[in-house]
Amino acid sequence: DIQMTQSPSSLSASVGDRVTITCRASQSISRFLHWYQQQPGKAPKLLLYAASSLQSGVPSRFSGSGSGTNFTLTISGLQPQDFATYYCQQSYSTPFPFGPGTKVDIK
Amino acid sequence: EMLLVESGGGLVQPGGSLRLSCAASGFTFSSYSLNWVRQAPGKGLEWISYISGSTRTIYYTDSVKGRFTISRDNAKNSLYLQMNNLRAEDTAVYYCARGGGVNDALDIWGQGTMVTVSS
Numbered sequence: 131d132i133q134m135t136q137s138p139s140s141l142s143a144s145v146g147d148r149v150t151i152t153c154r155a156s157q158s159i160s161r162f163l164h165w166y167q168q169q170p171g172k173a174p175k176l177l178l179y180a181a182s183s184l185q186s187g188v189p190s191r192f193s194g195s196g197s198g199t200n201f202t203l204t205i206s207g208l209q210p211q212d213f214a215t216y217y218c219q220q221s222y223s224t225p226f227p228f229g230p231g232t233k234v235d236i237k
Numbered sequence: 238e239m240l241l242v243e244s245g246g247g248l249v250q251p252g253g254s255l256r257l258s259c260a261a262s263g264f265t266f267s268s269y270s271l272n273w274v275r276q277a278p279g280k281g282l283e284w285i286s287y288i289s290g291s292t293r294t295i296y297y298t299d300s301v302k303g304r305f306t307i308s309r310d311n312a313k314n315s316l317y318l319q320m321n322n323l324r325a326e327d328t329a330v331y332y333c334a335r336g337g338g339v340n341d342a343l344d345i346w347g348q349g350t351m352v353t354v355s356s
Contacts (some may be wrong), residue, residue, distance in 0.1 A: 164342040166282070173332055173349055174274075174282060179342035217282050221341045224296040226272075228282040 132156050132220055136229035142237040149205040151232045153218035158198045162222035165194055165203045167214045168231075174217065178203065208234070239263035239345050241316075241333050246350030253323050253354070259316040259333030259347055267291075267311040270336035272343060273318050275329035275352075283329070286318065287336070300326075323354045 133156040143149050153163065161181040166174040176185045178194040181201055191206045205212055213236055218229040245257040259271070273286045286307040287296040295307055306319040316333050330349040337344025 162340045164340070166343070168282070173346040174334075174343070175346070176337070176342055176344045179337070179344070180340050185342075185344065215281075219282075219284070219343070221336075224287065225298045226284045226287065226296075226341075227298075228274075228284060231281045 131225055132159060132223060132227065134218060134220055134227050134229040136216075136218060136232050138232060139230065140233040140235065142235055143208050144237045145208055145210060147208045149208055149212075149234060151203045151216055151234075153196075153201040153203070153229050155199045155201075155220055155222075159220045159222035161197050162220055163194075163196065163201045164219050164221065165192075166217045166219065166228075167212075168217065169214045177216075205234075239335075241335065241345055241347035243331065243333055243347040243350040246331065246352045248353045248355065249323055250356050251324060251354055254319070254321045255323065255352060257318040257320065257331055257333075257350060257352070259318075261314045261316070261335075264335075264345075266309075266314040270294075270341055271307075271309060271316045272334045272336060273305075273307060273316075274332045274334055274343070274346075275327075276332070276349075277326070277329040280329075287341075288316070320352070323352075325354050328352060328354045 163181045165178040168174040182194045215233045332349045333347045334343035335345040
């Protein structure tokens with residue numbers, strides 16, 4: 131089975147900061163990698179699919195890159211509503227695990 | 238508006254059974270794969286099962302194989318998860334989520350239903 135890791139597990143940042151989260155797969159998953167945001171007590175929300183494609187309605191300050199085993203999510207200009215937990219997920223081969231998550235909180 | 242609404246959660250004793258439902262609206266239900274994802278209290282997301290639009294393809298994560306059964310009724314726009322032999326570690330919020338197309342990213346999520354397994 132493919133394992134997903136994320137780093138860091140948490141980070142503190144300020145409004146306006148540029149934030150980068152890394153996701154790694156234990157084997158190549160091409161670009162079958164997606165990013166989700168989850169606010170406390172709410173369902174997750176799809177931000178990016180296929181590594182770098184922005185989901186409809188998601189602000190352009192969110193961007194993604196990578197292929198194979200290494201991927202990044204970047205938030206350019208952190209906004210108050212971006213303080214949340216971020217998860218990556220692979221859909222290359224079953225099972226389709228999520229990464230353990232990265233919690234972004236206010237410095 | 239495209240919606241998924243879960244129901245059927247509750248308190249159940251270890252070894253018991255529960256059937257979750259997920260009602261869909263606002264899109265052509267049979268054209269999309271569907272998934273169940275759960276989240277234990279204070280923990281991360283765990284993908285547990287997938288079913289294709291035609292129902293021909295079904296997957297499970299190892300921890301639920303042989304105990305959980307995913308199914309769907311395309312005539313009723315509904316997804317189900319039959320959960321048997323429940324364990325304390327199955328306690329979680331259960332979400333249904335649509336596989337939205339490109340690489341089956343989960344683009345629509347329900348609000349979740351809580352399942353508590355406890356005596």
